[in-house]
Every structure is written in structure tokens, then in C-alpha cells.
Amino acid sequence: MREDLIFYTNPQSRGRIVRWMLEEVGVAYKTVVLDYGAGMKSVEYLAINPMGKVPVIVHNGNVVTEGAAICAYLAEVFPAAGLLPQTMKEKANYYRWLFFAAGPLESALTNKRVFAEEPDAEKERMLGYGNYEYTLSTLAMAVKANPFIAGERFTAADVYVGSHIGWGMQFGTLEKREAFVDYFARLQQRPALKRAAELDDALVEKASET
Structure with missing residues (x-):
């Protein structure tokens, strides 16, 4: 139900x-x-x-x-x-990048948008992500390694990681590097993503009419 x-x-x-x-x-x-x-x-x-x-x-x-x-x-x-990792390698990547996106990546993108200046070297030591450039370079490495974030198969981690990459490129908090563009292009083919976007866009339109 x-x-x-x-x-x-x-x-x-x-x-x-x-x-x-x-x-x-x-x-x-x-x-x-x-x-x-x-x-x-x-x-x-x-x-x-x-x-x-x-x-x-x-x-x-x-x-x-x-x-x-x-x-x-x-x-x-x-x-x-079928959205769970299956092999040990997939599990390692799945948990690593899911929590990377929830922690370092989200913090780096949020701070980039809210604060005008990058933290100095001393303050970087206090931040879980170090700095914006380190975070983006690490993420680019991750999405280039395999077709999907955990390996050859799409998993739940792609929903979370991919959402941050898509939004980051859309709103300018994440550079449109080739690795990010290619990765998100694969995710945009997901029928579920298209259905979800249609449902939420319809709600936005409805709200604008009231």
C-alpha cells in the first residue's frame, strides 16, 4: 500500500x-x-x-x-x-563514493556557493574535504574509473553522486569537466530519472500557478 x-x-x-x-x-x-x-x-x-x-x-x-x-x-x-553492490569491489566503491558525496563533496560545493573565498592552508586542515580543487579532482578520478560509480553496474550510489554532479554543473558550483559531463550523460538515460523529473517539475509548475 x-x-x-x-x-x-x-x-x-x-x-x-x-x-x-x-x-x-x-x-x-x-x-x-x-x-x-x-x-x-x-x-x-x-x-x-x-x-x-x-x-x-x-x-x-x-x-x-x-x-x-x-x-x-x-x-x-x-x-x-537490483540497486545494491554485488561484488566486494563494487561494495568498496559503493560505500566509499556514497559517503564521499554526502560528506566532502556536499561540503565543498556548499562552501563554494556560500563563501566567496577559498580557505587558507591552515583552515584547510580543519575541513573534511581539504579544498575544492582536491575534492573535484578526486571525484573526476572516480567517475572516470568505471561507467558507474561502483563499477560496471548502476547502483543506488549513482543516484546520490549523480544528483550532486548534475546540480553542481547546472548551478555553477561544480566545473563542467569532461569526466562529469560524460558520467551524468549516462545517468540521464535512466527512465526513472526522467519520470522523477517530470513528477517534480509538474509540482513546481502547479505551485507557480497558485
């Missing part, structure tokens, strides 16, 4: 990552759209996620927050979708 899996989101948020993952999994789910004001800060929603942010899923009463965690969770609880 749809009510067994509830998806809290806003179409102009990181919820688009989870929407893509849900479409890859291919199970029925209920969507609850929240605005950035009263919706996300209501008493009812804060009881689900005290951070007052989206995305969140509630599966059989169990709450999962954080985009990377949700992707990993859905891949595990719905194994028939």
Missing part, C-alpha cells in the same frame, strides 16, 4: 534525489509536499524530523532522513530493484 511508504518533500529541494531513487525502486509510495515555512516547521512534521527539513521517508512507521541514508535504505529493503 502507498501508505506503507510516505515521502515528504519539496520539488525544489534535495527531495529530488529521493524521488529519483523511489522511481528506480519502483514501489508505490505516497507523496506529501511541504512548503519551506509552516509546512516544514509544524509541530506535526517536527515530530517526524526535528531538523524541519526534507527529504524524509516513513516506511512501515520507521523514519529515515538524509538523502544518502534514504538511498542506501531503499536499496537494501527493496533488493529486487
